[in-house]
Amino acid sequence: MRIRLEKDLPVLLFALVSASTVAALPQVESAWLGIKEVYGEQDFGLRILRELMLLVLVAYVFFEPRLRRGAMSSSVWAFLGAIATYVLFEVGYALYLDLPLVVPMAGLRIFEYLPLALIGFVTARLGAGEHVITQFAHYLRYYIALQAVLAIAQALWAPPLFGVSFLGGGRPFGTFVSPNLFGATMATCALLFALVPGMRKWIAMSVFLALLSGSRTAFISSLLVVYFQLVAALRPRDRWAVVMPAPILAVGALLLASSPLLSGRDDADPTQDGRIDLWQRIFANYIHDPMDLLFGWGLGLSSNTINILFGAEHFPGQFDSDSLYLFLLNGYGLVGVMAYIGFLWITTRVSTHPKKGLVIMFILVAGLTFNMWEYFPQNALLMFMWGMVLGTNFKAIAENPIHDASGVSYQRSY
Numbered sequence: 001m002r003i004r005l006e007k008d009l010p011v012l013l014f015a016l017v018s019a020s021t022v023a024a025l026p027q028v029e030s031a032w033l034g035i036k037e038v039y040g041e042q043d044f045g046l047r048i049l050r051e052l053m054l055l056v057l058v059a060y061v062f063f064e065p066r067l068r069r070g071a072m073s074s075s076v077w078a079f080l081g082a083i084a085t086y087v088l089f090e091v092g093y094a095l096y097l098d099l100p101l102v103v104p105m106a107g108l109r110i111f112e113y114l115p116l117a118l119i120g121f122v123t124a125r126l127g128a129g130e131h132v133i134t135q136f137a138h139y140l141r142y143y144i145a146l147q148a149v150l151a152i153a154q155a156l157w158a159p160p161l162f163g164v165s166f167l168g169g170g171r172p173f174g175t176f177v178s179p180n181l182f183g184a185t186m187a188t189c190a191l192l193f194a195l196v197p198g199m200r201k202w203i204a205m206s207v208f209l210a211l212l213s214g215s216r217t218a219f220i221s222s223l224l225v226v227y228f229q230l231v232a233a234l235r236p237r238d239r240w241a242v243v244m245p246a247p248i249l250a251v252g253a254l255l256l257a258s259s260p261l262l263s264g265r266d267d268a269d270p271t272q273d274g275r276i277d278l279w280q281r282i283f284a285n286y287i288h289d290p291m292d293l294l295f296g297w298g299l300g301l302s303s304n305t306i307n308i309l310f311g312a313e314h315f316p317g318q319f320d321s322d323s324l325y326l327f328l329l330n331g332y333g334l335v336g337v338m339a340y341i342g343f344l345w346i347t348t349r350v351s352t353h354p355k356k357g358l359v360i361m362f363i364l365v366a367g368l369t370f371n372m373w374e375y376f377p378q379n380a381l382l383m384f385m386w387g388m389v390l391g392t393n394f395k396a397i398a399e400n401p402i403h404d405a406s407g408v409s410y411q412r413s414y
Contacts, residue, residue, distance in 0.1 A: 067119065
């Protein structure tokens with residue numbers, strides 16, 4: 001059997017994402033029965049399937065010769081070395097604060113699917129990014145079809161554990177533990193479909209499911225995809241008509257997303273969110289000096305894993321962050337936050353992908369109210385797309401083709 005990433009990688013990515021359909025089966029069954037939030041009792045059983053699929057993908061990198069050579073380049077090792085050095089510093093600082101090892105380890109979860117970003121980066125540098133993402137998107141249609149059937153059934157007949165959908169039943173959760181995770185993944189699928197020509201129907205389906213979830217983050221993220229599609233469809237001279245009112249549209253989207261009509265919840269008003277008071281109290285009590293601000297006050301203290309294992313606010317400085325940027329500020333400090341935003345900016349500077357603006361803006365916005373790098377499979381999808389966008393450089397592909405195992409140069413025109 002011949003190993004070739006153009007054929008194998010889309011299948012492996014689809015298998016990884018499809019693992020989410022069984023990873024949360026106990027919670028999905030409980031929600032259908034009217035039992036809410038059983039994360040602690042049942043979340044760690046079938047979840048091992050997604051870790052196993054991730055290991056399969058990592059192993060595949062070493063068997064596919066072109067991926068292996070691309071992953072072993074000096075620039076990749078330099079980047080990974082810089083990240084590892086700073087992360088080890090933060091782990092050591094957390095242990096210095098007498099936190100058990102499991103706490104900083106939980107803070108490393110945002111790097112769990114970093115191998116997918118590396119795979120996406122190398123695939124794009126090989127010139128195979130367009131082919132892989134197109135094939136993957138076609139496989140992903142079956143995943144969306146399954147989620148649509150379940151979501152519509154739940155929106156009509158499921159118990160209203162998480163609020164009431166605009167179809168009369170409970171807010172749908174698909175094969176996920178909550179509507180928020182379901183909606184965020186559907187919005188991310190809409191983003192992936194937006195990178196592939198001729199997938200407008202599937203963009204619309206994914207956006208509809210994201211709206212049906214009632215999640216504020218999913219609603220705003222999916223509207224961002226629609227907005228960029230609209231801008232791209234207009235002639236350059238006409239785009240000012242939708243670019244100029246963008247700030248007003250963003251405020252309107254936030255207000256609409258927070259209304260009970262869409263969210264299905266009476267507590268969706270962001271001005272009444274109790275987490276804001278919690279954040280203010282945490283910041284006032286646990287940021288004592290510039291060191292806390294620059295390097296954080298305890299890696300992992302805002303991880304959902306720690307909240308599940310120990311309960312909320314078990315450790316001094318622990319809190320439920322939700323926002324990715326608060327998570328980074330807590331665990332990696334202002335240095336980590338600026339490095340993350342800086343790397344997003346660098347991606348837009350070095351990439352020549354035609355839709356890099358959409359992907360980077362989606363990643364930037366989705367993290368405001370959602371720690372997306374902790375949640376599967378949204379983290380897997382976004383990591384791969386980010387890596388692919390970063391690795392897309394038409395000039396580099398043309399001037400430095402990477403040869404396959406037979407010694408024949410491989411390039412693909414976009």
